[in-house]
Amino acid sequence: MMMIVAALLTVLITLLLKSAFDAISWYLLTPLRIKRIMEKQGVRGPKPRFLTGNIPDMASLVSRAVSQDMKHISHDIVDRIMPHFVAWSNKYGKRFIYWNGIEPRLCLTDTELIKQFLSKYNSVSGKSWQQQQGTKHFIGRGLLMANGKDWYHQRHMVAPAFMGERLKEFGGHMVECTKEMIKSLETALEFGECEVEIGEYMTKLTADIISRTEFGTNYNKGKQIFHLLTKLQKLVAQATRHLCVPGSRFFPSSYNKEIKMLKVEVEKLLMEIIESRKDCVETGKADSFGKDLLGILLEEMQNKGGSMKNLQVVMDECKTFFFAGHETTAILLTWTTMLLASNPQWQQKVRDEVRKVFNGETTPPMDQLSKLTVLNMVINESMRLYPPATVLPRMVFEDIALGDLYIPKGLSIWIPVLAIHHSQELWGKDANEFNPERFASKSFMPGRFLPFASGPRNCVGQSFAIMEAKIILSMLISKFSFTISDNYKHAPVVVLTIKPKHGVQLCFKPLDP
Numbered sequence: 288m289m290m291i292v293a294a295l296l297t298v299l300i301t302l303l304l305k306s307a308f309d310a311i312s313w314y315l316l317t318p319l320r321i322k323r324i325m326e327k328q329g330v331r332g333p334k335p336r337f338l339t340g341n342i343p344d345m346a347s348l349v350s351r352a353v354s355q356d357m358k359h360i361s362h363d364i365v366d367r368i369m370p371h372f373v374a375w376s377n378k379y380g381k382r383f384i385y386w387n388g389i390e391p392r393l394c395l396t397d398t399e400l401i402k403q404f405l406s407k408y409n410s411v412s413g414k415s416w417q418q419q420q421g422t423k424h425f426i427g428r429g430l431l432m433a434n435g436k437d438w439y440h441q442r443h444m445v446a447p448a449f450m451g452e453r454l455k456e457f458g459g460h461m462v463e464c465t466k467e468m469i470k471s472l473e474t475a476l477e478f479g480e481c482e483v484e485i486g487e488y489m490t491k492l493t494a495d496i497i498s499r500t501e502f503g504t505n506y507n508k509g510k511q512i513f514h515l516l517t518k519l520q521k522l523v524a525q526a527t528r529h530l531c532v533p534g535s536r537f538f539p540s541s542y543n544k545e546i547k548m549l550k551v552e553v554e555k556l557l558m559e560i561i562e563s564r565k566d567c568v569e570t571g572k573a574d575s576f577g578k579d580l581l582g583i584l585l586e587e588m589q590n591k592g593g594s595m596k597n598l599q600v601v602m603d604e605c606k607t608f609f610f611a612g613h614e615t616t617a618i619l620l621t622w623t624t625m626l627l628a629s630n631p632q633w634q635q636k637v638r639d640e641v642r643k644v645f646n647g648e649t650t651p652p653m654d655q656l657s658k659l660t661v662l663n664m665v666i667n668e669s670m671r672l673y674p675p676a677t678v679l680p681r682m683v684f685e686d687i688a689l690g691d692l693y694i695p696k697g698l699s700i701w702i703p704v705l706a707i708h709h710s711q712e713l714w715g716k717d718a719n720e721f722n723p724e725r726f727a728s729k730s731f732m733p734g735r736f737l738p739f740a741s742g743p744r745n746c747v748g749q750s751f752a753i754m755e756a757k758i759i760l761s762m763l764i765s766k767f768s769f770t771i772s773d774n775y776k777h778a779p780v781v782v783l784t785i786k787p788k789h790g791v792q793l794c795f796k797p798l799d800p
């Protein structure tokens with residue numbers, strides 16, 4: 288008996304010692320090692336605090352910078368959105384290191400190194416533990432958060448859904464949903480409302496489009512799921528703030544409990560859709576799982592033997608695509624309409640082009656979308672000035688050599704997309720002006736325009752998003768003219784993506800048919 292107790296105690300003590308060593312290594316030794324290696328190479332940065340690193344400094348700089356609205360519409364917003372980047376790059380130079388909690392991050396603005404890193408080192412870099420943990424209950428290990436072999440497999444599974452004929456089929460959903468949005472705008476105008484907060488319309492529209500793309504005929508249940516996911520996203524964002532406190536994810540806090548409850552509810556609804564699709568195929572009512580994204584994922588799962596693990600991947604993927612594909616596109620559309628409303632000459636140029644390409648049709652001919660080159664220039668300029676994803680963080684999992692830098696395993700590379708997009712050095716003196724003409728020539732420097740990231744791990748939904756933006760904007764602009772309302776207050780802020788704090792109020796006028 289004594290021997291069993293002694294053996295159990297030994298195991299327990301060994302486990303405790305191992306956990307203590309892992310925690311010390313994770314919270315102290317590894318970060319200090321990285322700091323020393325980077326300092327030897329002349330890369331310095333602000334002094335971190337225990338556990339929270341530079342998070343409190345960032346939070347206070349940002350909250351001061353965005354405390355007031357801007358006096359007028361100016362696109363000179365880097366000081367406002369990334370005051371910490373401006374302060375630290377002025378003090379420590381173009382490359383500096385700062386601490387997101389216990390995670391050291393190397394800020395990199397050198398376009399050549401960025402290009403090299405994103406294209407060459409994809410297989411040894413990815414999403415950090417902190418990023419994965421922060422989104423675990425929300426999007427799980429879907430494509431956006433997967434690493435290594437899992438990422439490779441998932442990417443190859445979903446990529447075909449966003450190419451060629453499949454993409455064109457999704458275009459049909461986009462046109463139908465946009466028609467409904469235009470109808471509701473017309474109804475609002477008939478009731479005498481000429482001022483509209485366009486962000487709300489765009490958010491609803493892109494959510495409708497992604498629900499139909501993912502769930503086809505189960506679209507209404509899809510919308511219910513996405514409503515719950517939006518709630519879940521807000522709670523998860525709150526919980527993420529405490530991730531630097533060891534063990535915080537196990538705290539029985541009210542939001543941790545609510546997160547778990549919502550997750551269960553979302554997955555229950557997803558399972559109902561999946562089970563009904565499987566039933567239809569098994570009973571011969573349908574000969575495939577469907578042509579929507581869920582159908583493609585289920586087909587793939589069946590080919591792989593269909594274990595419970597795969598089922599979890601399918602559910603995580605459905606949640607990921609809603610998250611990654613809906614808010615980003617809504618934001619792009621909201622900023623682009625704001626830019627077109629405040630630049631009437633460009634609005635007219637786009638309208639003239641759209642009329643020529645539509646050639647009397649009320650809906651865009653799918654095979655002619657590539658001819659909307661002026662609109663494409665405007666969309667690019669909008670994403671340059673207001674990139675929905677303002678930063679790209681990637682963790683390095685193996686020691687690598689990047690240009691003249693030796694990057695140790697465990698360091699995250701932090702690419703400040705917004706600052707790069709506004710750099711006068713890279714874009715010229717008018718970097719903060721709206722000038723779509725700069726995109727007239729296709730030969731722009733690689734590494735300086737990164738709205739969709741670049742390299743093998745770029746945005747898999749890029750063509751989908753551009754097609755969606757072209758369809759929505761072309762249909763909108765051929766029906767209405769719009770100007771900025773006097774009530775619009777320019778106040779970009781970052782809440783995950785870069786958003787207008789008070790929305791974008793526009794005055795709409797129907798055009799003669």
Ligand code: HEM
Binds near residue numbers: 745748
């Ligand atoms: C204007 C719209 C969009 C922008 C600006 C955008 C931007 C991005 C960026 C910057 C990334 C890389 C993120 C990172 O690795 O940290 C990304 C990845 C991703 N995006 Fe998008 N995106 C947009 C629309 C979409 C749409 C419409 C979908 C799907 C329907 C989508 C699905 C994804 C997925 C699944 C990933 C992860 C890809 C991977 O890791 O392999 N995105 N997006």
